[in-house]
Amino acid sequence: MEKVAPKLKGRGRPESKGTERDDVVPPLPIPTVLPPSKFKQRGISFNMWRQAEVIPAVNRVSLQVSAEERKKLEQGLEESANRFMWTPDSPMRLSWDALIAVVTVFFAYRLPYSLAFEADATFQEQPWSIAFNSIANVLYILDVIANFRTGYRSDVEVILDPKKVAINYVKTWFLVDVAGSIPFELFLKTGDSGIERKAVKTSLKYLKIQKLFRLARIIRFVRKHMQFMYAFQLSFLYISVVHWVACLGPSMLSLDVSSFVPFTRYGIFLYISVTALFDLGKMDGFPEDEQIVLAALSVFGFFLVCLVSASITAIFVSQTSRASEYQEKIHSVMSDLKALQVPRELRLAAKNYYEMLWRVKKTSDRYEKFIYEDQDLSPTIRAEIALHIHRRAIAVVPLFKGCTDDCLATVVMRLKTHLYMAHDVIFHKGEPGRSMLIIIRGKVKIIGPDNRTLVAVLKEGSFFGEIGLLQNTTRSCTVVAATFCEMKSLAQADAEDIFSLYPHILERLYRESDRRKRDNSTRNSFCSIKVLDNAHTVSKESIDQIDTDTRFSGSRSGGREPKSHPETKTSLMMNLGPNTKPNWTISEVDGAMRHEPPDSTSFSDKLCRPSVDSVNV
Numbered sequence: 001m002e003k004v005a006p007k008l009k010g011r012g013r014p015e016s017k018g019t020e021r022d023d024v025v026p027p028l029p030i031p032t033v034l035p036p037s038k039f040k041q042r043g044i045s046f047n048m049w050r051q052a053e054v055i056p057a058v059n060r061v062s063l064q065v066s067a068e069e070r071k072k073l074e075q076g077l078e079e080s081a082n083r084f085m086w087t088p089d090s091p092m093r094l095s096w097d098a099l100i101a102v103v104t105v106f107f108a109y110r111l112p113y114s115l116a117f118e119a120d121a122t123f124q125e126q127p128w129s130i131a132f133n134s135i136a137n138v139l140y141i142l143d144v145i146a147n148f149r150t151g152y153r154s155d156v157e158v159i160l161d162p163k164k165v166a167i168n169y170v171k172t173w174f175l176v177d178v179a180g181s182i183p184f185e186l187f188l189k190t191g192d193s194g195i196e197r198k199a200v201k202t203s204l205k206y207l208k209i210q211k212l213f214r215l216a217r218i219i220r221f222v223r224k225h226m227q228f229m230y231a232f233q234l235s236f237l238y239i240s241v242v243h244w245v246a247c248l249g250p251s252m253l254s255l256d257v258s259s260f261v262p263f264t265r266y267g268i269f270l271y272i273s274v275t276a277l278f279d280l281g282k283m284d285g286f287p288e289d290e291q292i293v294l295a296a297l298s299v300f301g302f303f304l305v306c307l308v309s310a311s312i313t314a315i316f317v318s319q320t321s322r323a324s325e326y327q328e329k330i331h332s333v334m335s336d337l338k339a340l341q342v343p344r345e346l347r348l349a350a351k352n353y354y355e356m357l358w359r360v361k362k363t364s365d366r367y368e369k370f371i372y373e374d375q376d377l378s379p380t381i382r383a384e385i386a387l388h389i390h391r392r393a394i395a396v397v398p399l400f401k402g403c404t405d406d407c408l409a410t411v412v413m414r415l416k417t418h419l420y421m422a423h424d425v426i427f428h429k430g431e432p433g434r435s436m437l438i439i440i441r442g443k444v445k446i447i448g449p450d451n452r453t454l455v456a457v458l459k460e461g462s463f464f465g466e467i468g469l470l471q472n473t474t475r476s477c478t479v480v481a482a483t484f485c486e487m488k489s490l491a492q493a494d495a496e497d498i499f500s501l502y503p504h505i506l507e508r509l510y511r512e513s514d515r516r517k518r519d520n521s522t523r524n525s526f527c528s529i530k531v532l533d534n535a536h537t538v539s540k541e542s543i544d545q546i547d548t549d550t551r552f553s554g555s556r557s558g559g560r561e562p563k564s565h566p567e568t569k570t571s572l573m574m575n576l577g578p579n580t581k582p583n584w585t586i587s588e589v590d591g592a593m594r595h596e597p598p599d600s601t602s603f604s605d606k607l608c609r610p611s612v613d614s615v616n617v
Contacts, residue, residue, distance in 0.1 A: 084149055085149055085150070085160045085162065085165070086149055086151065087150075087151050087158055088150060088151055088152060088153060088158065093146075093150055096143070096146060099139070100143050100218075101218045103136050103139055103140075104211065104212070104214045105218065106132075107211050107212060108212055108215060108240065109240075109243055111209065111212065112244055112248075113243075113262075113266060114129075116247040116248070116250050116266075117247075117250070117262035117263075117265050117266050118262055140177070140180060140181035140211070141181050143181070144174075144177050147169050147174075148162075148165065148166055148169060149162070149165070152165060152168050152169075157484045173217065176210075176213045177214070179210045179213075180210040180211035180212075180213060233311075234308055234311060234312075237304075237308070238304075241277070241304060242270070242273050242277060245273040245277060245297065246266060246272070247266075247269075249268075249269030249272060250265070250269065252290070252293050253286065253290055253293070254287070254290065255268070276294045276301065277300065277301030277304065278305070279298050279301065279302075326354075326358055329354075333354070334347060337350065353419065360417075360419065360486060368389065372413045382409075382413075383405065383409035384409075386412045387408060387412065389412070390415060390488070392441075393415065393438060393488055394412070396440065396460045399438070399508055399509075407501075407502045410498060410501065410502070411502075411505075414490060414491070414494035414497075415438075415488040415489065415490060416489050416490075416491070417486065418437070418486075418487045418488075419486055419487075420442075420481040420485040421484055422482065422483050422484060423481065424480070424481045424485075425479070425481075426444060426479040426485075426487075427465070427475050427478070428475065429447075429449060429475050429476060430475060431474060431475045432474055432475075433467065433468015433473055433474060434468075434469065435465060435491045435492060435495075436464070436466040436469045436489070436490050436495065437463065437488070437489050437490075438462075438463045438487060438489075438490070439458060439460050439461065439464075439485060439486075439487055440460060440486040440487060440488060441460050441484075441485065441486045442481065442482070442483045442485030442486060442487075443458065443459045443481075443482040443485070444458050444464075444479050444480065444485060445457055445479070445480045445481075445482045446477055446478075446479055447477055447478040447479070449477060455477065457482060464479065465479075466509045466512075469490075469492050469495055470506075470509065470510070470513070472492075
């Protein structure tokens with residue numbers, strides 16, 4: 001008997017030539033970026049988000065624009081919005097900070113030396129010193145201007161808004177930088193007599209002390225951008241203390257060294273400084289009052305040696321800390337990615353994510369889980385630790401309002417942290433819904449099923465993805481991060497355990513999803529939907545008004561939606577049993593509780609009946 005292979009519809013291209021045309025799945029068209037419409041050419045705006053023109057489709061291959069075009073478009077938008085602005089980590093800004101650091105460090109050594117050994121009325125300042133002072137004054141003035149055009153980090157976000165940057169700079173370093181940038185020598189004139197000339201020169205040199213306040217910024221720069229910070233700090237501390245004590249020598253000790261040139265006098269007091277600080281020899285021949293000063297210097301040098309020894313010990317101890325382990329993990333991952341020939345841009349993206357995760361959490365979910373599962377620790381203490389770590393999530397999410405401490409601890413112990421940069425795709429339409437997400441910070445954009453229309457903007461406190469989790473369905477919308485976002489995810493397996501223990505949370509989720517369906521079914525199109533306000537905290541100002549007659553032209557079609565295969569797994573509502581059926585007599589709308597008449601349609605029928613008008617993500 002001849003075996004006949006069954007036909008599989010919708011499973012790909014058949015090999016036989018006699019296959020019907022309907023069984024052949026055509027390739028997905030590659031969409032391109034369309035030129036601006038006639039409305040945009042005339043300057044007419046419908047207040048749509050410009051980023052909404054680049055909407056991810058079902059997968060990365062069927063994006064409406066290629067990765068290169070999307071990158072160029074985003075760079076063009078950022079450059080037009082923040083023109084002539086430096087990011088704090090840009091190469092140009094780092095080079096400029098390094099130049100200012102070198103000039104300031106030179107001032108830190110040059111100024112005390114000049115005040116101590118070049119304050120005579122007969123001393124003539126060298127031409128190179130005059131040129132250096134003039135160049136430094138110009139650089140410091142330019143640095144003030146550059147700081148007004150350099151963004152700053154607010155937590156993990158980089159702020160490049162010129163107004164916010166100016167306000168932040170005025171509140172922090174502006175007065176210090178301006179005081180150290182004023183060229184006083186241009187406003188003060190030296191007198192004719194030697195006494196007046198000496199007084200003016202001394203005053204000018206003391207007025208330059210304000211420039212040394214920039215050392216605080218240099219220390220911050222070194223900590224941020226130099227991996228050998230400990231070695232640099234110890235070396236700088238040693239040399240600086242010895243140098244400054246030597247410069248204070250003429251005012252503390254009565255040695256007659258006026259016949260020597262300034263540099264020779266500095267060498268004499270430098271020898272005394274090293275000998276006194278580190279107790280390297282006897283200091284005879286000084287008066288009794290000056291010997292007290294030398295003894296105090298010896299005690300100070302002893303504490304300095306102890307401080308350095310403690311710092312060296314801390315370096316070795318820190319090698320076993322969590323921070324060092326995390327840095328070793330990053331280094332290992334980067335080495336593996338390089339060995340796998342991963343592109344440099346992708347490696348940098350992974351490294352930036354690790355560093356951002358450390359700045360946000362100072363740990364990882366693996367370490368948190370170890371604490372929560374430590375049986376040697378009291379359950380009460382574990383619950384308190386979990387509530388303290390996730391106190392921000394508890395405070396901003398209305399879903400947790402009114403829950404007991406035991407319920408909150410059970411929920412937050414199952415949460416996992418996820419970070420997304422602006423324009424990152426959180427999930428695509430058609431993906432299986434295996435988790436729900438809660439926004440802790442940031443804003444996300446909900447894109448309609450047509451992969452073009454901006455449906456809503458959610459901010460912190462909102463949650464989404466619960467429908468796919470509860471009913472085991474695929475995502476019906478695409479969600480894109482509008483800004484930097486920190487989110488907590490709850491997996492389906494963990495949600496089943498939590499909802500079985502605390503059914504009132506499940507009731508709130510179903511009540512909210514039912515309200516979404518009811519609200520969305522009253523609208524004729526997605527363009528009329530302004531807010532998907534599932535937490536009653538969505539900012540109305542962040543959502544652009546869209547008129548119903550200003551929809552996108554149908555010529556710009558999105559990618560083809562893949563055929564979804566039915567899943568054999570039942571919904572969470574059926575898994576939990578009939579006892580967990582929620583009460584539908586009270587609903588929460590716009591932050592207020594209102595009573596509603598009972599619906600004759602059963603709750604299970606509502607869940608199982610698909611709705612084409614609902615926006616369930």
